[in-house]
Every structure is written in C-alpha cells, then in structure tokens.
Amino acid sequence: MGKKKNRREPQTLELAPIGVETHAHLDLDDFDEDREEILARAGECGIASIGNVFLGPEAFEAGRRLFDGHPEVFFILGVHPNDAHQCSNGALDRMREQFKTEPRLKALGEIGLDFYWDKVDHDVQRKAFRKQLHLARELDLPVVIHSRDAHDDTMAILEEEGFKDYPVLWHCFGGNAEEAKAILANGWFISLPGPVTFKANHDLHAAVSQLPLDRMMVETDCPYLTPEPWRGKRNEPAYVVFTAEKVALLKGIRLTDIWRMLAENARRFFRLDEGCL
Ligand SMILES: [Zn+2]
Structure with a gap:
C-alpha cells in the first residue's frame, strides 16, 4: 500500500478505548477483503463501540452474522429513502420482528428524505418516512435521520408527527448554524461526519463551534466521506478520530475530553449500557 509520508495514522492520536x-x-462488500482487520484497527484507535447501519430488512438478514464475533458492533436498521419504494407493509412487519428478537438492534434508521439523488418519488419517500417513524414510536426506538437537500421537509414531517423531544439523531450533518439551531430547538442530536475536517467547509465549522457539547456525536458513514488526512481513500471507523480532533479544535476543548463527551452522548442516545453491550 503506497501511503504518503505526510498522512498521519489514526493510532498516533492515542485515544482512550472508550469512543x-x-x-x-461495514456489511457492504467494500469491506469483504479486510473486515476483520478494519474492526481490529478501530479497537486499536480508541473505538469501543460501532453502530452498523443496515439499509433494510434484507440487508440485515444477509449481513448480521458478519458481526457474530464482534460484540462491540451494535445495529441500526431502517429502509433508506433511496429505497423507499421497498418500504412495504411486509418489510415493516419483518423489521418489527427483527427489532423484537435482536437485542443488538438499538435504533431505527437511517430514514428520512433524499432529494439529492432523487431516485424515488418524493411522496413515496414521505410515506415510507412517516410509516417508519410510527414503527419507532411503537417500539420505543431512537431514530437516525438521513436528510439530503431536504432539510425543511424533513423537519416538517418530524414536527407534524410529534417527534419534538423524542430521541432523534441527525446523521451526517452538513448544514449551517441556522439549520443546526432548528434541530437543537427540537431537543435532537447531531452527528458530525468526515467533511468537518475539510478546510473549505466554513459554514459547517461555524455551526459546529456553536453546538452544545451534550448534543453531538461523530461518525464516518464509511466507506464514504473520508476525513482529512485520508480524504480520497476508502473510509473506515478508525478515521473517526480525525473528525473528533477537528471538533475539539473548533470547540477549543482538549481532544481527550471531547472524545469522552462524544462517547457519553452516544452511549446515552443509543442506550448502549442496557442489554448486551
Ligand atoms: Zn449511512
């Protein structure tokens, strides 16, 4: 592997194994060659828990066993807005059963609206989103939101469905301070991805600098959205340390402190200390 000399390895940040x-x-075939190695490296870089997101009931059935030997991986499951046409009543029944029988499933997501890829009719997306919100409420599950080029519509549906002050996590936040403020005003949480480390993302930096310390988390969305200094390569959980490092800088807080706070927020949100983890 030809690595550039100036790229820091994630181990060098020497973070406590609590992240x-x-x-x-990680169930995607992008990781079929080296999944075990990737999981081991995450552990060496200070990551104690990883939320793996399955994009629907079939993906969950097909991929759950990949993590049999990895109790550090917890599960999130939902029909992605780009697959919203597959969110039939049968699919909902199947997910209900999966949530009831698999204690490692901690949240419903990623669900929401995607008007960027625009693969599925907007009304079909809205319907699938609402149905899954109802399922989350029925099963008392935290919700992970995917919202791309659809901030206002996503907000409107969550508010109409009465999700103010419900545990909602805005995944892959890339918005501005105003959008962050609207999310926070509803009592929700924000998860920050790799692009926080990109120099040109000034609006996002401004938003992060104003986020309350008890309402944010970090994520990779791997294999996508690789942070600096590995931008352009395949992303992996270990690289989340670079995102945390940038967040620490923007907040003016020591990395070791923010690492602990980000972890505490996630453990509380996903209720990781209840059940098996
Ligand atoms: Zn995702």
Missing part, C-alpha cells in the same frame, strides 16, 4: 463511532456500513 463510539455512530454510523458505519
């Missing part, structure tokens, strides 16, 4: 990476897609 939580809240959003990974």
